[in-house]
Amino acid sequence: MAAPSPWILRFAPLVLAGGPVLDLACGGGRHGRLFLARGHAVTFLDRDLGGVADLAGDPAASLIEADLEKDGPWPLAERQFAGIVVTNYLWRPLFPLLIAALQPGGILLYETFARGNERFGRPGNPDFLLTPNELFERCKDALEIRAFEQGPDEQPYPAMRQRICAIKR
Incomplete structure (x- = not known):
């Protein structure tokens, strides 16, 4: 089995100890x-x-x-969850449901592919690739953004990715 994402490992300690995770x-x-x-x-x-x-x-x-x-x-x-983790998956209609499923103080850890990934392979369909700053824009009104990254990444393999760590107010 693949190792956990360094992004998830980095922010996992922010999730309330013992709190439920999705x-x-x-x-x-x-x-x-x-x-x-x-x-x-x-x-x-x-x-x-x-x-x-x-x-x-x-x-x-x-x-x-x-x-x-x-x-x-x-x-x-x-x-309600103290933490929600989503990696390598994008279905835009879920964003409001995920935000609603976070308990106050809950942590959203999201990491997936972004536009430009088509040059590396799959996914290449724009329906499954975030547009520039999309994770930030989808989260900024309901969540406090703790960290956000976007751009080329080499680990675990070359890809274009966006990542966010955000806390429900």
Whole structure:
């Protein structure tokens, strides 16, 4: 399994100790597993939970299988999280739901691909690439921005990325 993102590792300590965490579009759960190891209850959400099936018996892990890009209700209803982690995934209609799902003082850690990534390979579809400053613009009214980066990145492989660490006011 891939190592956790350095961005997520850097800001993970800001999430309230023991507070619930959402690993959205979790894949193999590399970030949710990081938070489990730090003593958090973690909700792993993805359209395919095969990568985290081994966590099914863990009382601190909640597994939710849902395709968020299909019409249907938000599967987390009124749940609130001390931390929400999203990496390598973009579905713009989720931004208001993610912000609403953060408890006051909750941390959003988001890192995904940006325009210009098409020169490196996939994803290359503009629907799945952030425009310049997009993460900042989507978060600035409801969240306090602690850190924001955008541009070329070499780790774990060459890509154009944007990253944000933001706290709900």
